[in-house]
Amino acid sequence: MSEPSVSVHRLTADDFGKLAGEWQEVLESSDADPLFMSWPWLFSWWEIWGKALGLELALFGAYDTNSRLVGLAPFYLHDFLSPFGLRIRRAHFLGNAWHISPTVRTEYSSLIIKKGMGAVVTNALLAEVSRLNWHEMIVCDQLLPELSRWKKGLLLGGRKIALVPRARDFGVRVPTEGSFREWLGKLGANTRLKLYNRREYIKQKRGDLVLTRVTEEQVAVFFEHLNEFHRHRWGKNCFDDNAVAFHKKVIARLESHQLALTTLELNGKTVSVLYDILAGSSRYNLQAGFQEDFDRKVALGTLHLGYAIEECFSAESVCYYDLLAGYGKNSFYKSRFQGETVQFVTVQFARHPLMRGIYRAQAFLPEGLRRSLNRLARL
Template identity: 25%
Template sequence: MYIDVIEDMDAFSQLRENWDEVYDADPHATLYLSWNWLFPWLENLNTPWVVLAAKESGSASRYVAFFPLRLDTRIDGTGRLFNDLRMAGSHAADYTGLISIPESEADAIVAFAQQIKRMNWADLVLDNFCGSDVRFSKLVSCFSQSKFTISQTDRVNKTDQVDNSICPYVDLPEDWDAYLETISSNTRQKLRRLLRAVDTNSEYRITHATKETVAADLNTLLRFWETKWRPRKGKLTDSLVRGHRGMLSRSFERGLLLLPTLWLGDRPLAALAILLDEQKKSLLFYITGRDESFAGPQPGLILHGHSIRYAISRGMKRYDFLRGNERYKYSFGVKEQRLYCYVVATRSGSNLGGRLDVRTLPDALKKATDLHQEGKIDQAARAYRQILETDPRNENTLHRYGQLLAGKSDHVAAKRVFKLLTRMRTDTYKPWLLLGQSCEAMGQYLDAANAYREVIRLQPGVPDIFSKLANVLFKAGRIEDARKALMTSYGVGVAGGEGDASFRVH
């Protein structure tokens, strides 16, 4: 089996037809692994991602399996950087994993694992992995226990004891009455009564979001959701709301969102965000929000009942409550499926290959720079060095590491860094300025003078640069040269021409 690594949107966009073919053939595929959901998600990710694409041979034109992944960067208290390889949909997708044509699955998984082991990471986070026991077992068996540890992640919420690795769902029959016979008589009677009231009572109504109303309907949903969850989630709430809004808005634009809202007159009572998978004939309940001050009929029961009835009328085959075994879900006659939540970690605790993934270096540099700005100098230095072990000519890292060394008065090391930068950044003055400052700090005044001359050649308007040049020349005993520099700074013509910076000192 041959693996291609897809890592840009242009290449991913060309996979649409092939991806849909594999998605349709995979009995375990869910909306979160559809091309239609993944495309806008990957397009808006702020961390690197890759899609591993498997085909029977290097010359084959059709892929038989895909494994979308993302790369995160973390840093410990000592400044050591690590990469985590995660499922591409992590932090938004209730279901993750891979998709494959069934007859190619085993070989594709082995090839995926071999490719993954050639990448640079410390943890492979298999979070919310959805698939058969055979699929998951085949994948983790490719990581030998002599080199890796494999541990399960506890997904039980300690506050309410909800197990988020359990996903209740309903297999939908062909008509509504047949569905009602699958639930308890008490729930059946409630649903009939409540939906009849909505259908016949002009006070209550249910609307579905349209192009004209979706922004307002999302605002209603997320306002209710925020009111309920902010006391528990605190500062995290704002980023969660932004994330929900972005993902749901993009889903609506691609025809993937059903957003029913229950109203009492002009007062919204509750709303559901449901993802719509026409390919797999599934509705996936994502989040809900309700007016907690409303004391009338149960809005959640009404909206879920309405949505299940709607799904059946559209010929859908599954109504999925997604993650969490909350008690109310079981009144709808659900079955359960369980997700795999595991971490495969290197026994060394360090990245495979002993270096960072080059795709993650911008994020690694940001983390190192944050440490530097916080005054955590030793940790920042360690992080900068680790980045340079992966990319010794990373210009931004060299620049900041050199500044850190100079700030520590390690001007010998700083000079080496800045000299390298002057050869790499031939069209900018800053490396020369920093080199001159380090040389001056070490008493290497002639070297400093030559560096400041380069600054003048590249950018004569740098504040006080002529004074800096004159100062080091004076310290080097080059009194006449210092005088020329000062005269030039005041715009006075001297031998060699006004403003002339052509001579070097030796």
């Protein structure tokens, strides 16, 4: 059978703003992540940071012979001058601003390809991306299978490209099909105590904890609580003004049933907040904050996660509670939740001869020295 024919077009920022419906259709028919690769997430990111950081949109859409959208490659271009006078043009995947500026973290980065059209659409999109004038490409937090697909697509036509691993991180997602009680029984005794059993201790000593859903009208106050708890625990806000504006835009663009922002209240006072969003068959835990000095025997953040995971076991449409990447303050606590480990990689594709030579030479250096040189040169 002959492969389906597709055409690829570079889309403007105006096109991007009008693409919500078509974007959702192709996303739902793909294997791409339903939250981080969604139009509300990526368009809101572009609205907040695109112009502010001087980025050039490089968004490509693939269309079939009936002019239906069947694939998306959301990129942008950024130029910078290194401290050594080296001017570098980088293609970045939308949603992260690696070595440019702190924004928010976008995980599960991938192309958005309609099922059944993987190879032909991937190759068509990456061929157009490769025709752009860039020296390096940065893709943050993608899964290993996705990395393999990109590498094959970018090497088409005999192009010389060096693949440079830059970071590796791990997340955990908890399968929530079956019985919550059975899942609790598989946990270690101390983890079960923190996630669930301390509810009774609090009830006896302090009163009833009340789990409350946050409405859209309460979102601003919710983020104020989140930042307040983080200032107390970490000495700084969880989200700066731009990040708060971003999350408010995302929340406003989601369906109401997708919002799963919750608080734990004791005697009318908010003592813990959990920022979750539902998308596809997963509930994503984006952030958490809690009163750290609440009780030395109680890990409020972990206890709040227990309530959220219990809700997921009760919801037929939710198959995973995704704790995403990142470690706790003192340990990788997520690893104790009997979940599936997810590995994320951040990679750099270098095709400028000088850059390929630099990274090839760096491979012989100790890791610490290599990182120091890259940090100094902003490579």
